[in-house]
Amino acid sequence: MARRVAVLISGRGSNMVSLVEAASGPGFPARIALVLSNRPDAAGLERARAAGIATAVIDHTQHPTRERFEQAMDALLVEHGIEFICLAGFMRVLTDWFVERWTGRMINIHPSLLPLFRGVNTHRRALEEGVLIHGCTVHFVVPELDAGPIIAQAAVPVVPGDTEESLAARILVQEHRLYPQALRMICDGTARLENGRVVFSNDWDAGGALRSPSP
Structure with a gap:
């Protein structure tokens, strides 16, 4: 059900x-x-x-x-x-x-690769810090802001000439893909919270990587 x-x-x-x-x-x-x-x-x-x-x-x-x-x-x-x-x-x-x-029944999506850039203005801060990979995170909510156990993340490259707006737009595309995936995982039991950590019931391919700049 x-x-x-x-x-x-x-x-x-x-x-x-x-x-x-x-x-x-x-x-x-x-x-x-x-x-x-x-x-x-x-x-x-x-x-x-x-x-x-x-x-x-x-x-x-x-x-x-x-x-x-x-x-x-x-x-x-x-x-x-x-x-x-x-x-x-x-x-x-x-x-x-x-x-x-x-607890364990509330999740949030945050526009950064946590634990980097908790709080607000994440895209501006990522550009100021000069990171080459940025992204978004779905996590369980805990009392400490943006600090809950991580369920899923998606990464995008930061490219020359990026602005807050252009970077935010690319990350939003990934948010719209990632959040439903994370909700599916916690509702079908693929991901569950145990002792303050997320436990996964399925294995996945660990061979892939996102590189920025790509070779």
Whole structure:
């Protein structure tokens, strides 16, 4: 049976759309049962409605504390029978209470090859540091920001003349491929969290490599 997943967004929801499209395919082990936003004007809400997905808004500005806001979110998620949460551009720092309540059942996508460039402005920082390979990471969420166990990563070369915008655009393409793959893995049991680490049930080809510049 497909696992019930909620996607939390604050903006346009492009990664949410990639998850919805993947979950609509035959045999996908998850179903996007709810798209929840903390902003009533989030463009992704309309995109979710157009796809026939249930949506909800819990406006953080209408709650006196972060704790009250998260309690309202948690109650709604439980009401919808949610089993896993995907954060997709959800621009709120979550309290330890909420994170620990959903330990092992909440994942996030971050636009860098963690543990490099935690936090914001990842593409600018990558260019400033002169790295030749950059990318994105899907990880389990833990109380420490962008520090959770890694489920999957995708890498892209940094090329001469790259700007923040050009680099971000290439990485976004990989985000849209990687996030559904990672969700599939945790929902079908290919990847699971054990003792603070991700354990994989399948082997894979270890012979490939991305080189930048390529030989």
